[in-house]
Amino acid sequence: MELAYIPSPSRGVLYLGPIPLRGYAFCIIIGVFVAVWLGNKRWIARGGQSGTVADIAVWAVPFGLVGGRLYHVITDYELYFSKGRDWVDAFKVWEGGLGIWGAIALGALGAWIGARRRGVPMPAYADAVAPGIALAQAIGRWGNWFNQELYGRETHLPWALHITSAEGGRVPGYYHPTFLYESLWCVGVALLVIWADRRFRLGHGRAFALYVAAYCVGRGWIEYMRVDDAHHILGLRLNDWTALVVFLLAVTYIVVSSRKRPGREAVVEPGAPGAPADSATEDGTGTGSGTEDGTGTDRGTEDGSDSATESEGAAEDVVEPRKGEAESAEKS
Numbered sequence: 335m336e337l338a339y340i341p342s343p344s345r346g347v348l349y350l351g352p353i354p355l356r357g358y359a360f361c362i363i364i365g366v367f368v369a370v371w372l373g374n375k376r377w378i379a380r381g382g383q384s385g386t387v388a389d390i391a392v393w394a395v396p397f398g399l400v401g402g403r404l405y406h407v408i409t410d411y412e413l414y415f416s417k418g419r420d421w422v423d424a425f426k427v428w429e430g431g432l433g434i435w436g437a438i439a440l441g442a443l444g445a446w447i448g449a450r451r452r453g454v455p456m457p458a459y460a461d462a463v464a465p466g467i468a469l470a471q472a473i474g475r476w477g478n479w480f481n482q483e484l485y486g487r488e489t490h491l492p493w494a495l496h497i498t499s500a501e502g503g504r505v506p507g508y509y510h511p512t513f514l515y516e517s518l519w520c521v522g523v524a525l526l527v528i529w530a531d532r533r534f535r536l537g538h539g540r541a542f543a544l545y546v547a548a549y550c551v552g553r554g555w556i557e558y559m560r561v562d563d564a565h566h567i568l569g570l571r572l573n574d575w576t577a578l579v580v581f582l583l584a585v586t587y588i589v590v591s592s593r594k595r596p597g598r599e600a601v602v603e604p605g606a607p608g609a610p611a612d613s614a615t616e617d618g619t620g621t622g623s624g625t626e627d628g629t630g631t632d633r634g635t636e637d638g639s640d641s642a643t644e645s646e647g648a649a650e651d652v653v654e655p656r657k658g659e660a661e662s663a664e665k666s
């Protein structure tokens with residue numbers, strides 16, 4: 335008899351009359367709201383306008399859902415198009431099955447469209463929403479708990495997940511709660527990105543790249559624990575290879591971007607309250623108002639000189655000659 339374990343819900347859907355209320359869908363929706371809320375706070379702190387993140391999310395979220403579903407259907411096509419399967423099930427998103435790789439890829443395309451229409455730089459927007467996306471993933475993973483899916487190997491640890499459903503080839507028993515492992519990992523990734531962004535003033539998409547790289551590290555070992563059916567290449571699951579490739583791309587981007595465009599964007603949204611009228615340079619210095627990374631309008635202060643004192647001195651140099659000219663005129 336197991337003394338401690340994580341119970342699975344008896345069902346993943348409740349009915350409000352004829353309307354089904356699915357736990358999986360609720361987790362996705364709550365995650366989206368958290369991502370937009372935190373992204374909006376970070377965007378305002380960077381000098382952007384309130385509401386911009388939500389406006390762009392209107393494009394990013396639908397694209398992300400479609401991309402996530404496409405990746406899942408393509409990589410697990412046999413679940414929908416093999417003999418005895420119904421291809422209509424490929425459209426039943428509420429039953430689970432969203433690939434994060436496709437969601438991020440197509441969601442980024444939607445965000446790019448929204449950012450272009452709004453007139454804001456896509457890398458700056460991505461940096462602002464990165465921790466929120468990680469938290470959205472942390473919340474969304476609990477949808478797998480409601481569906482009793484994507485668990486790991488059998489275990490008898492105190493935090494084992496008790497699977498009770500026998501549908502879809504499941505074998506009731508106690509398994510590693512990989513959904514919980516990934517949820518906690520994503521919370522850690524969000525905190526890491528927030529800390530690193532404050533500590534190192536990440537800009538030009540590097541905060542987003544850090545989120546991608548950190549998530550891939552966790553997804554690699556968590557994916558290795560899962561026991562659900564998956565395609566294998568050279569003994570590794572397809573998602574492990576995807577995580578490895580994406581990790582290398584993210585790290586490469588961080589290194590190259592930090593060399594080519596160091597610092598952080600001084601202006602993230604032209605026309606926002608407090609944004610400088612003139613364009614600022616990419617290294618974070620400019621002629622406008624101060625930004626989150628501490629750069630400001632006093633260029634003289636940055637190089638150790640006092641511009642105000644210099645201006646007063648220049649004014650005195652102009653006044654003194656004129657004063658002498660006036661005295662000379664009185665004597666004549």
